[in-house]
Amino acid sequence: MRSVESKEPRRGRPFSEREMFQAGHPQVSSHINIKCMKPVVPVLLGPPVPRRDRxxxxxxxxxxxxxxxxxxxxxxxxxxxxxxxxxxxxxxxxxxxxxxxxxxx
Known part of the structure; x- marks a missing residue:
């Protein structure tokens, strides 16, 4: 992902880092990824994580x-x-x- 630079300093909430999708990604022209300010726990969509002991x-x-x-x-x-x-x-x-x-x- 490529970073998107802030244009100028702003008042209020701190600017969140933003990244553009790589060329060739299906959402490159319509979406960006915004870095979360607080730690988050990633969650897989779909069924639960399979058991490791089977x-x-x-x-x-x-x-x-x-x-x-x-x-x-x-x-x-x-x-x-x-x-x-x-x-x-x-x-x-x-x-x-x-x-x-x-x-x-």
Whole structure:
């Protein structure tokens, strides 16, 4: 995303950082992303995060956690074409903060 600069100093509420979508994004001409001033907890839409202790849901669990905890623009930023989501998760697991690990474990 590209940053959008503020035109001039303003009175009142502090200016929120704004970013434009990358070229090629379907909403590049109609939407911007505004950085939240207060911390927020991201929430996945759809069914709940799958269980990590079941083999039949492990791939979806790894994909969900990587999606929530790591920045990405495309799927390849999280998982290479020739690797499974479990492999991608194993590689990045060491870089998950202690606080986040307590929540997901």
């Amino acid at each position: 083999e039949d849901t492990r791939e979806r669990y790894c994909r969900s956690i990587l999606t929530l905890l790591f920045p990405w623009h495309s799927i390849q930023d999280l998982c290479d074409v020739d690797q499974t989501w479990q492999q991608a998760f194993a590689i990045r697991h060491a870089s998950i903060t202690y606080e986040s690990c307590k929540i997901i474990d």
